[in-house]
Amino acid sequence: MTSLGFSLSQARLAFSGQWLFDGLSATFAPGSWTGLLGRSGSGKSSLLRMIADLPIPDTHALTLTTDDQRPLAGRLAWMAQQDQLLPWRKVIDNVLLGPALRGHPSAAQRQHAMTLLDDVGLRDKAEQWPKTLSGGQRQRVALARTLFEDAPVVLMDEPFSAVDAITRLELHELAARLLAGRTVLLVTHDPLEALRLSDRILILGGQPALLSDFEVPHGQRPRALDAPDVQRMQSQLVARLHSAPHANIEGSTP
Amino acid sequence: MSVLKRLWPALVGIFSILGLWQVLVVVTGVPGYVLPSPLSVLHAFASHQQLLWHHAGITVIEIVAGLLIGCISGLGTALALARFHGLRRTLLPILLISQAVPLFALAPILMLWLGYGMTAKIVMATLIIYFPVASTCYDGLRQTPQGWLDLAQTLGADRRRRLLRIQLPAALPALASGMRMAASAAPIGAVIGEWVGSSQGLGYLMLNANARMQVDLMFAALLILVTFGVALYFTTDAVMRRLMPWHEDRTGATS
Secondary structure, eight states, rough: OOOEEEEEEEEEEEEEEEEEEEEEEEOOOOOOEEEEEOTSSSSSSHHHHHHHHOOOSSOEEEEEEEETTOOTTSSEEEOOOOOOOOOSOHHHHHHHHHHHHHSSOHHHHHHHHHHHHHHTTOOOTTTGGEEEEEEEHHHHHHOOOOOOOOTTEEESSTTTTTTHHHHHHHHHHHHHHHHHTSSEEOOOHHHHHHHHHOOEEEEEEEEEEEEEOOOOOOSSSSTTTTHHHOOOOOOHHHHHHHHSOOOOOOOOOO | HHHHHHHHHHHHHHHHHHHHHHHHHHHHHHTTTTTHHHHHHHHHHHHHHHHHHHHHHHHHHHHHHHHHHHHHHHHHHHHHHOOOOOHHHHHHHHHOOOOOOOOHHHHHHHHHHHHHSSSHHHHHHHHHHHHHHHHHHHHHHTTTOOOHHHHHHTTTTTHHHHHIIIHHHHHHHHHHHHHHHHHHHHHHHHHHHHSOOSSHHHHHHHHHHTTOOOOHHHHHHHHHHHHHHHHHHHHHHHHHHHHHHHHHOOSSSOO
């Protein structure tokens, strides 16, 4: 797998007859991790869905260009807020969901899935039902499933928000290690998560919403929790998010 | 032991009702051709065993065949509707209209077309469960959580595999309630068919016994029908559970 950068332009999204954002553009460098923050209703999750070409009910448009000019479809992996494990497939078969949906998983692919489960520390759970796992373990299986696809671009929509704080920090370390080298776009509500994991932080806010940069701490991701930079910038980032004009979606009229 | 422990409250209830029934018959002195006592039903059951089992065999075949054909064709219809969008506009209105046809009124016509044999009864049992099974399955197939569909799309699933590997298993719980419902409705179809016109089967036997004032025999036939109906329900439930070892079910028959 080689790294792949991509950029978007002319991104627009309507909500209740108004442009929530219009003419957005951004570039994502190959192998970089971008944290996308914004308040609820800013349209950040919708933007991520637009990049993934997933259905959204509202009027939208987006021009997507990859560095090699070929389509992004088939080369991106998607991690949602919930782990989305299928309860009727054993853990290993959830990791193998991609090949199972495109054909029949081969023995070699099964072997590879086992290795990935080993990487996320769940080799011994391979033959179990997902319902026997804890929230953190389930999210690790979802990570293994994402890794199996070996996609150069990974889109994550608050992937660690459903687990407790300690588990989340552990998942950060794991994700940063295993997804290194991929171009990651991470939508998150958690300023600390963005500061630990991002090479670049983008804030979506305003009316209509714009993307603005926020300086990231020094050092390699995942950055230590107690790094002075991280601590200081967390409060700055919260203040910045707080002051960003709230997307006014209640009072708008078509 | 634990089965008995779970069942005893139900057994106490059933035997209380039977006891009450027996007392009522003895105290009021109601004639046996109006309401036979449980004991005389038991007696009729014992003395007409061969007759009862012969007719029961016929009815059971009709019910099971109707159930299988109805469930398979209902599921097939639901899958076709979910897979081929074009079919919906043609097939859904027809399905809706066919549901409005009173099936009991169809029974005489089925006799006319298919004769007095088993076929008409099997068709009747099939028809009575076909639409409900098709519609619950189709509803289940349409209500796949969006997150799984998103995942299928980003993983590059084709429509057929998405339907079979995601939408169908996701619909299994809904499908299970459709099947359980079908299991309790199929006997009705078969018996109605037998009432309208037949020369064998429990429905025929009951009608015949009724005409001869053998009400105890009628109740004995009913006892077989009820027992089989309950057995069929629990078998269907068990089969559906076997199909879903991953499913945490709190609405099933035994809980």
